[in-house]
Amino acid sequence: MSESYSVLHPFSFMPNLKHKTEEDISKEFTYIKEGMGSWVFDKEGKNYFYATTAVPSVGLGNPRIINAMTNQFHKLSFSSTCGQMHELLQPLTKKLIELTDNQFSLAFYTNDGSGAVETAIKLTRQYFNELNQKEKSCFISLDGNYHGTTIASGSVTNMGIKEAFGVQIPGCFSAPFPNMLRPPIDGTEDEIVDFCLQQLINTIEKVGPEKTAAILVEPVQGVNGIIPANKRYLKEVEKIAKANNILLIADEVTTGLGRTGYWTASQYYGIEPDLLTISKGLTGGYFPMGVTFMTEKIENVLLKEGGIFLHGATQCGHPVGCAAALELISIIEEDNLLKNARDIGQYIKTRLKISLQDIPNVAEIRGLGMMISIELADKQTREPINFKDGEILSKKLKTQGILGNYFNSILLLYPPLNTSLLDADFVIDNVTKAFKNVFK
Ligand SMILES: Cc1ncc(COP(=O)(O)O)c(C=O)c1O
Incomplete structure:
Protein backbone atom coordinates (compact mmCIF):
# COMPACT_ATOMS: atom_id res chain seq x y z
CA MET A 1 0.00 0.00 0.00
CA SER A 2 1.36 3.44 -0.87
CA GLU A 3 2.25 5.81 1.92
CA SER A 4 0.39 9.06 2.46
CA TYR A 5 2.30 12.31 1.97
CA SER A 6 3.61 13.89 5.19
CA VAL A 7 5.00 17.35 4.46
CA LEU A 8 3.20 20.55 5.39
CA HIS A 9 4.35 23.11 2.81
CA PRO A 10 4.66 26.82 3.59
CA PHE A 11 2.10 29.20 2.10
CA SER A 12 0.63 26.35 0.00
CA PHE A 13 -2.95 25.15 -0.09
CA MET A 14 -2.75 21.56 1.17
CA PRO A 15 -5.41 19.05 0.16
CA ASN A 16 -6.59 16.41 2.61
CA LEU A 17 -3.48 14.24 2.71
CA LYS A 18 -5.10 11.14 4.16
CA HIS A 19 -5.51 9.51 0.79
CA LYS A 20 -2.76 11.29 -1.11
CA THR A 21 0.65 9.90 -1.93
CA GLU A 22 3.80 11.75 -2.94
CA GLU A 23 2.89 10.89 -6.54
CA ASP A 24 -0.56 12.51 -6.16
CA ILE A 25 0.86 15.70 -4.67
CA SER A 26 3.55 15.91 -7.35
CA LYS A 27 0.73 16.35 -9.90
CA GLU A 28 -0.59 19.38 -8.00
CA PHE A 29 2.69 21.01 -6.99
CA THR A 30 5.68 21.53 -9.27
CA TYR A 31 8.15 18.74 -8.63
CA ILE A 32 11.61 20.11 -9.31
CA LYS A 33 14.22 17.43 -9.86
CA GLU A 34 17.26 19.32 -11.12
CA GLY A 35 18.40 22.82 -11.88
CA MET A 36 21.18 24.59 -13.73
CA GLY A 37 21.61 28.29 -14.42
CA SER A 38 18.21 29.91 -14.91
CA TRP A 39 16.52 26.59 -15.61
CA VAL A 40 14.92 23.80 -13.58
CA PHE A 41 13.75 20.39 -14.76
CA ASP A 42 10.78 18.40 -13.49
CA LYS A 43 10.49 14.62 -13.10
CA GLU A 44 9.57 14.22 -16.75
CA GLY A 45 12.58 16.29 -17.81
CA LYS A 46 10.52 19.29 -18.94
CA ASN A 47 12.50 22.50 -18.48
CA TYR A 48 11.23 25.75 -17.02
CA PHE A 49 12.72 29.22 -16.75
CA TYR A 50 12.87 29.60 -12.97
CA ALA A 51 11.58 33.01 -11.95
CA THR A 52 9.37 32.36 -8.92
CA THR A 53 11.53 34.04 -6.31
CA ALA A 54 14.27 36.64 -5.86
CA VAL A 55 16.57 34.05 -4.30
CA PRO A 56 18.60 32.59 -7.20
CA SER A 57 20.34 35.82 -8.20
CA VAL A 58 22.97 34.11 -10.36
CA GLY A 59 20.94 30.98 -11.09
CA LEU A 60 21.50 27.44 -9.86
CA GLY A 61 24.53 25.17 -9.77
CA ASN A 62 27.07 27.97 -10.22
CA ASP A 335 30.33 40.04 -14.58
CA ASN A 336 28.84 43.53 -14.24
CA LEU A 337 25.51 42.02 -13.20
CA LEU A 338 23.99 45.16 -11.69
CA LYS A 339 24.05 46.72 -15.13
CA ASN A 340 22.74 43.51 -16.68
CA ALA A 341 19.87 43.48 -14.17
CA ARG A 342 18.97 47.08 -15.04
CA ASP A 343 19.27 46.61 -18.82
CA ILE A 344 17.66 43.20 -19.21
CA GLY A 345 14.97 44.03 -16.66
CA GLN A 346 14.09 47.16 -18.61
CA TYR A 347 14.18 45.21 -21.89
CA ILE A 348 11.76 42.56 -20.60
CA LYS A 349 9.36 45.20 -19.24
CA THR A 350 9.45 47.33 -22.38
CA ARG A 351 8.87 44.41 -24.72
CA LEU A 352 6.09 42.93 -22.56
CA LYS A 353 4.32 46.30 -22.55
CA ILE A 354 4.26 46.14 -26.35
CA SER A 355 3.43 42.46 -26.75
CA LEU A 356 0.63 42.52 -24.16
CA GLN A 357 -0.82 45.92 -25.07
CA ASP A 358 -3.94 44.50 -26.72
CA ILE A 359 -4.86 42.22 -23.84
CA PRO A 360 -7.77 43.93 -22.09
CA ASN A 361 -7.05 42.58 -18.63
CA VAL A 362 -3.41 43.65 -18.39
CA ALA A 363 -3.79 46.64 -16.10
CA GLU A 364 -0.13 47.35 -15.31
CA ILE A 365 3.37 46.07 -16.08
CA ARG A 366 5.88 47.41 -13.56
CA GLY A 367 8.99 46.71 -11.57
CA LEU A 368 12.60 47.68 -11.01
CA GLY A 369 15.60 45.75 -12.33
CA MET A 370 14.93 42.04 -12.19
CA MET A 371 11.66 42.41 -10.30
CA ILE A 372 8.87 42.49 -12.87
CA SER A 373 5.14 42.08 -12.42
CA ILE A 374 2.05 42.02 -14.58
CA GLU A 375 -1.17 42.91 -12.79
CA LEU A 376 -4.41 41.61 -14.23
CA ALA A 377 -7.56 43.56 -13.59
CA ASP A 378 -10.55 44.97 -15.36
CA LYS A 379 -9.08 48.20 -16.75
CA GLN A 380 -12.22 50.22 -15.92
CA THR A 381 -13.29 48.88 -12.54
CA ARG A 382 -9.81 47.68 -11.51
CA GLU A 383 -11.44 44.53 -10.14
CA PRO A 384 -8.95 41.63 -10.12
CA ILE A 385 -9.66 39.00 -12.77
CA ASN A 386 -11.63 35.97 -11.74
CA PHE A 387 -9.89 33.11 -9.96
CA LYS A 388 -10.60 30.55 -12.70
CA ASP A 389 -8.84 32.60 -15.39
CA GLY A 390 -5.90 33.01 -13.03
CA GLU A 391 -5.67 29.27 -12.53
CA ILE A 392 -5.79 28.66 -16.27
CA LEU A 393 -3.10 31.29 -16.84
CA SER A 394 -0.85 29.72 -14.20
CA LYS A 395 -1.15 26.34 -15.92
CA LYS A 396 -0.59 27.83 -19.35
CA LEU A 397 2.57 29.62 -18.17
CA LYS A 398 3.89 26.27 -16.97
CA THR A 399 3.09 24.64 -20.29
CA GLN A 400 5.03 27.43 -21.95
CA GLY A 401 8.03 26.70 -19.72
CA ILE A 402 7.75 29.65 -17.35
CA LEU A 403 7.72 29.23 -13.57
CA GLY A 404 6.60 32.56 -12.21
CA ASN A 405 4.69 33.35 -9.08
CA TYR A 406 1.02 33.96 -9.80
CA PHE A 407 -0.76 35.37 -6.77
CA ASN A 408 -3.78 37.66 -6.26
CA SER A 409 -4.14 38.28 -10.03
CA ILE A 410 -0.53 39.40 -10.32
CA LEU A 411 2.24 37.54 -12.11
CA LEU A 412 5.57 38.09 -10.38
CA LEU A 413 8.76 37.36 -12.31
CA TYR A 414 12.22 37.33 -10.73
CA PRO A 415 14.68 36.43 -13.50
CA PRO A 416 18.25 35.91 -12.26
CA LEU A 417 20.53 38.97 -12.49
CA ASN A 418 22.64 37.21 -15.12
CA THR A 419 19.74 36.46 -17.47
CA SER A 420 20.96 36.56 -21.09
CA LEU A 421 19.21 38.35 -23.93
CA LEU A 422 18.32 34.95 -25.38
CA ASP A 423 16.65 33.82 -22.15
CA ALA A 424 14.94 37.21 -21.82
CA ASP A 425 13.44 36.67 -25.28
CA PHE A 426 12.27 33.22 -24.17
CA VAL A 427 10.51 34.77 -21.17
CA ILE A 428 8.89 37.54 -23.24
CA ASP A 429 7.74 35.21 -26.02
CA ASN A 430 6.33 32.56 -23.75
CA VAL A 431 4.66 34.87 -21.25
CA THR A 432 3.04 36.57 -24.25
CA LYS A 433 1.89 33.24 -25.73
CA ALA A 434 0.36 32.18 -22.40
CA PHE A 435 -1.52 35.49 -21.99
CA LYS A 436 -2.74 35.50 -25.60
CA ASN A 437 -3.90 31.92 -25.29
CA VAL A 438 -5.95 32.57 -22.16
CA PHE A 439 -7.30 36.06 -22.79
CA LYS A 440 -8.00 36.13 -26.52
C1 LIG B 1 10.50 42.14 2.17
C2 LIG B 1 10.57 40.81 2.88
N1 LIG B 1 10.91 40.78 4.17
C3 LIG B 1 11.02 39.62 4.85
C4 LIG B 1 10.76 38.42 4.23
C5 LIG B 1 10.89 37.14 5.00
O1 LIG B 1 12.00 36.43 4.55
P1 LIG B 1 12.10 34.85 4.77
O2 LIG B 1 11.04 34.22 3.95
O3 LIG B 1 13.48 34.51 4.32
O4 LIG B 1 11.94 34.61 6.23
C6 LIG B 1 10.40 38.40 2.88
C7 LIG B 1 10.08 37.14 2.19
O5 LIG B 1 9.49 37.08 1.16
C8 LIG B 1 10.30 39.63 2.19
O6 LIG B 1 9.93 39.68 0.89
Missing part, protein backbone atom coordinates in the same frame (compact mmCIF):
# COMPACT_ATOMS: atom_id res chain seq x y z
CA PRO A 63 30.46 26.21 -10.19
CA ARG A 64 32.35 29.15 -8.68
CA ILE A 65 30.02 29.34 -5.69
CA ILE A 66 29.91 25.57 -5.28
CA ASN A 67 33.74 25.45 -5.29
CA ALA A 68 34.04 28.24 -2.74
CA MET A 69 31.52 26.50 -0.50
CA THR A 70 33.14 23.08 -0.98
CA ASN A 71 36.54 24.47 -0.01
CA GLN A 72 35.02 26.06 3.05
CA PHE A 73 33.18 22.84 3.94
CA HIS A 74 36.53 21.04 3.94
CA LYS A 75 38.28 23.74 5.93
CA LEU A 76 35.67 24.58 8.57
CA SER A 77 32.18 23.20 8.05
CA PHE A 78 30.73 25.01 11.05
CA SER A 79 31.66 27.45 13.70
CA SER A 80 29.47 29.39 16.04
CA THR A 81 29.70 33.17 16.11
CA CYS A 82 28.67 33.31 19.75
CA GLY A 83 31.88 34.51 21.42
CA GLN A 84 33.73 32.94 18.48
CA MET A 85 34.84 34.20 15.11
CA HIS A 86 36.06 32.77 11.82
CA GLU A 87 38.13 34.15 9.00
CA LEU A 88 35.28 35.05 6.61
CA LEU A 89 33.08 37.08 8.96
CA GLN A 90 35.00 40.35 8.93
CA PRO A 91 35.91 40.28 5.20
CA LEU A 92 32.27 39.66 4.21
CA THR A 93 31.01 42.34 6.59
CA LYS A 94 33.56 44.91 5.40
CA LYS A 95 32.65 44.17 1.78
CA LEU A 96 28.91 44.50 2.45
CA ILE A 97 29.41 47.74 4.36
CA GLU A 98 31.47 49.11 1.46
CA LEU A 99 28.78 48.07 -1.06
CA THR A 100 26.13 49.87 0.99
CA ASP A 101 28.13 53.14 0.77
CA ASN A 102 29.64 52.86 4.27
CA GLN A 103 26.33 53.97 5.79
CA PHE A 104 26.44 51.22 8.36
CA SER A 105 28.97 50.33 11.02
CA LEU A 106 27.78 46.89 12.18
CA ALA A 107 26.18 43.79 10.68
CA PHE A 108 24.27 41.07 12.50
CA TYR A 109 23.81 37.75 10.70
CA THR A 110 20.63 35.66 10.74
CA ASN A 111 19.39 32.48 9.09
CA ASP A 112 16.65 34.06 6.97
CA GLY A 113 14.78 37.21 6.09
CA SER A 114 12.21 37.00 8.88
CA GLY A 115 15.08 36.68 11.33
CA ALA A 116 16.72 39.78 9.86
CA VAL A 117 13.53 41.83 10.31
CA GLU A 118 13.02 40.39 13.80
CA THR A 119 16.56 41.52 14.59
CA ALA A 120 15.87 45.04 13.30
CA ILE A 121 12.76 45.20 15.51
CA LYS A 122 14.65 44.02 18.58
CA LEU A 123 17.58 46.36 17.91
CA THR A 124 15.09 49.22 17.71
CA ARG A 125 13.52 48.23 21.01
CA GLN A 126 16.89 47.86 22.75
CA TYR A 127 18.13 51.15 21.26
CA PHE A 128 15.30 53.12 22.84
CA ASN A 129 15.47 51.09 26.08
CA GLU A 130 19.12 52.00 26.46
CA LEU A 131 18.21 55.64 25.87
CA ASN A 132 15.67 55.35 28.69
CA GLN A 133 12.81 55.85 26.26
CA LYS A 134 11.13 52.52 26.96
CA GLU A 135 7.71 53.77 25.89
CA LYS A 136 9.08 54.25 22.36
CA SER A 137 8.13 50.73 21.34
CA CYS A 138 5.55 51.03 18.54
CA PHE A 139 6.05 50.30 14.85
CA ILE A 140 4.37 51.68 11.75
CA SER A 141 4.50 49.71 8.52
CA LEU A 142 2.70 50.29 5.27
CA ASP A 143 -0.39 48.60 3.84
CA GLY A 144 0.67 45.65 1.71
CA ASN A 145 4.11 45.33 3.35
CA TYR A 146 5.41 41.79 3.89
CA HIS A 147 8.11 41.43 6.53
CA GLY A 148 8.13 37.77 7.52
CA THR A 149 6.70 34.98 9.57
CA THR A 150 7.99 35.32 13.13
CA ILE A 151 5.53 36.87 15.52
CA ALA A 152 7.16 40.33 15.46
CA SER A 153 7.96 40.41 11.73
CA GLY A 154 4.46 38.99 11.14
CA SER A 155 2.92 41.69 13.34
CA VAL A 156 4.26 44.43 11.05
CA THR A 157 3.16 42.51 7.93
CA ASN A 158 -0.06 43.93 6.49
CA MET A 159 -1.28 41.32 4.04
CA GLY A 160 -4.10 39.53 5.83
CA ILE A 161 -1.80 36.76 7.11
CA LYS A 162 -1.37 37.53 10.81
CA GLU A 163 -5.10 37.25 11.44
CA ALA A 164 -4.73 33.44 11.32
CA PHE A 165 -2.60 33.50 14.47
CA GLY A 166 -4.55 35.64 16.90
CA VAL A 167 -2.98 38.24 19.16
CA GLN A 168 0.14 39.89 17.74
CA ILE A 169 2.81 41.97 19.43
CA PRO A 170 1.14 45.15 20.67
CA GLY A 171 1.90 48.56 19.20
CA CYS A 172 1.97 47.75 15.47
CA PHE A 173 0.15 50.20 13.22
CA SER A 174 -0.23 50.68 9.50
CA ALA A 175 -0.46 53.58 7.08
CA PRO A 176 -1.48 53.60 3.39
CA PHE A 177 1.10 52.82 0.71
CA PRO A 178 0.94 54.89 -2.47
CA ASN A 179 -0.11 52.04 -4.75
CA MET A 180 -0.88 53.93 -7.96
CA LEU A 181 -3.05 51.20 -9.49
CA ARG A 182 -5.13 50.85 -6.34
CA PRO A 183 -4.69 54.24 -4.70
CA PRO A 184 -6.29 55.05 -1.35
CA ILE A 185 -7.81 58.17 -2.98
CA ASP A 186 -8.55 59.28 -6.53
CA GLY A 187 -6.10 61.87 -7.78
CA THR A 188 -2.81 62.53 -9.52
CA GLU A 189 0.35 60.69 -8.45
CA ASP A 190 1.45 63.74 -6.45
CA GLU A 191 -1.93 63.99 -4.71
CA ILE A 192 -1.83 60.31 -3.80
CA VAL A 193 1.71 60.67 -2.42
CA ASP A 194 0.69 63.76 -0.41
CA PHE A 195 -2.34 61.93 0.96
CA CYS A 196 -0.24 58.92 2.04
CA LEU A 197 2.35 61.18 3.67
CA GLN A 198 -0.38 63.03 5.56
CA GLN A 199 -1.86 59.71 6.68
CA LEU A 200 1.55 58.64 7.94
CA ILE A 201 1.88 61.90 9.90
CA ASN A 202 -1.65 61.37 11.28
CA THR A 203 -0.75 57.83 12.33
CA ILE A 204 2.37 59.06 14.12
CA GLU A 205 0.26 61.68 15.90
CA LYS A 206 -2.35 59.08 16.84
CA VAL A 207 0.27 56.67 18.20
CA GLY A 208 2.33 59.53 19.63
CA PRO A 209 5.82 60.37 18.36
CA GLU A 210 7.13 59.63 21.86
CA LYS A 211 5.83 56.06 21.45
CA THR A 212 6.72 55.45 17.80
CA ALA A 213 10.03 53.63 17.55
CA ALA A 214 10.37 52.84 13.84
CA ILE A 215 8.77 53.00 10.43
CA LEU A 216 9.28 49.95 8.22
CA VAL A 217 9.40 50.34 4.46
CA GLU A 218 9.84 47.91 1.60
CA PRO A 219 11.26 50.20 -1.13
CA VAL A 220 9.73 47.86 -3.68
CA GLN A 221 6.86 45.89 -2.20
CA GLY A 222 7.64 42.34 -3.27
CA VAL A 223 5.04 39.83 -2.12
CA ASN A 224 2.28 42.41 -2.54
CA GLY A 225 2.90 42.48 -6.28
CA ILE A 226 6.30 44.06 -7.04
CA ILE A 227 5.19 47.65 -6.54
CA PRO A 228 8.05 50.18 -6.54
CA ALA A 229 7.43 53.00 -4.08
CA ASN A 230 7.23 56.53 -5.41
CA LYS A 231 10.66 58.19 -4.99
CA ARG A 232 9.41 61.42 -3.40
CA TYR A 233 7.26 59.42 -1.02
CA LEU A 234 10.22 57.46 0.37
CA LYS A 235 12.42 60.55 0.68
CA GLU A 236 9.65 62.30 2.60
CA VAL A 237 9.10 59.26 4.85
CA GLU A 238 12.79 59.43 5.71
CA LYS A 239 12.43 63.13 6.61
CA ILE A 240 9.31 62.50 8.70
CA ALA A 241 11.08 59.71 10.61
CA LYS A 242 14.14 61.88 11.32
CA ALA A 243 12.03 64.85 12.38
CA ASN A 244 10.23 62.70 14.95
CA ASN A 245 13.22 60.77 16.31
CA ILE A 246 11.82 57.61 14.71
CA LEU A 247 14.15 55.01 13.20
CA LEU A 248 13.75 54.07 9.55
CA ILE A 249 13.99 50.35 8.77
CA ALA A 250 14.44 49.48 5.09
CA ASP A 251 13.42 45.87 4.59
CA GLU A 252 15.52 44.82 1.61
CA VAL A 253 15.22 41.08 2.20
CA THR A 254 14.06 40.82 -1.42
CA THR A 255 15.55 43.92 -3.05
CA GLY A 256 18.99 43.72 -1.43
CA LEU A 257 22.22 42.79 -3.16
CA GLY A 258 21.52 43.49 -6.79
CA ARG A 259 17.94 42.46 -7.43
CA THR A 260 16.86 45.96 -8.48
CA GLY A 261 20.03 46.65 -10.47
CA TYR A 262 21.56 48.42 -7.46
CA TRP A 263 23.29 46.87 -4.48
CA THR A 264 20.37 48.15 -2.45
CA ALA A 265 17.10 49.74 -3.49
CA SER A 266 17.81 52.40 -0.82
CA GLN A 267 20.72 53.55 -3.00
CA TYR A 268 18.37 53.86 -5.97
CA TYR A 269 15.88 55.82 -3.87
CA GLY A 270 18.56 57.94 -2.19
CA ILE A 271 17.45 57.10 1.35
CA GLU A 272 19.69 56.36 4.32
CA PRO A 273 17.85 54.05 6.69
CA ASP A 274 19.02 53.43 10.26
CA LEU A 275 18.60 49.69 9.82
CA LEU A 276 18.59 47.64 6.63
CA THR A 277 17.87 43.95 6.13
CA ILE A 278 19.01 41.67 3.29
CA SER A 279 18.48 37.97 2.81
CA LYS A 280 17.40 36.31 -0.44
CA GLY A 281 20.17 37.72 -2.62
CA LEU A 282 22.82 37.48 0.08
CA THR A 283 23.87 33.98 -0.93
CA GLY A 284 21.56 33.61 -3.94
CA GLY A 285 20.01 30.47 -2.44
CA TYR A 286 23.27 28.62 -1.87
CA PHE A 287 22.89 28.89 1.91
CA PRO A 288 20.04 30.17 4.10
CA MET A 289 21.25 33.45 5.51
CA GLY A 290 20.22 37.01 6.29
CA VAL A 291 21.82 40.14 7.64
CA THR A 292 20.72 43.27 9.49
CA PHE A 293 22.85 46.40 9.20
CA MET A 294 22.81 49.23 11.69
CA THR A 295 24.32 52.71 11.64
CA GLU A 296 26.95 54.03 14.01
CA LYS A 297 24.19 55.98 15.79
CA ILE A 298 22.70 52.65 16.89
CA GLU A 299 26.06 51.02 17.56
CA ASN A 300 27.05 53.92 19.84
CA VAL A 301 23.98 53.45 22.00
CA LEU A 302 24.04 49.66 21.97
CA LEU A 303 27.71 49.23 22.72
CA LYS A 304 28.55 52.54 24.50
CA GLU A 305 31.33 51.17 26.65
CA GLY A 306 30.72 47.61 25.62
CA GLY A 307 27.37 45.88 25.73
CA ILE A 308 25.40 42.83 24.74
CA PHE A 309 22.61 42.06 22.30
CA LEU A 310 20.74 39.14 23.85
CA HIS A 311 19.58 37.75 20.54
CA GLY A 312 20.82 35.41 17.82
CA ALA A 313 20.49 31.98 16.28
CA THR A 314 22.92 29.13 16.95
CA GLN A 315 24.00 28.87 13.32
CA CYS A 316 24.07 32.53 12.27
CA GLY A 317 27.17 33.79 10.45
CA HIS A 318 27.85 30.24 9.23
CA PRO A 319 31.27 30.04 7.51
CA VAL A 320 29.91 28.21 4.48
CA GLY A 321 27.20 30.84 4.01
CA CYS A 322 29.85 33.57 4.26
CA ALA A 323 31.94 31.78 1.59
CA ALA A 324 28.89 31.64 -0.71
CA ALA A 325 28.10 35.34 -0.17
CA LEU A 326 31.69 36.47 -0.84
CA GLU A 327 31.90 34.49 -4.07
CA LEU A 328 28.49 35.66 -5.20
CA ILE A 329 29.50 39.29 -4.69
CA SER A 330 32.68 38.72 -6.75
CA ILE A 331 30.58 37.25 -9.58
CA ILE A 332 28.16 40.19 -9.53
CA GLU A 333 31.09 42.63 -9.65
CA GLU A 334 33.23 40.82 -12.24
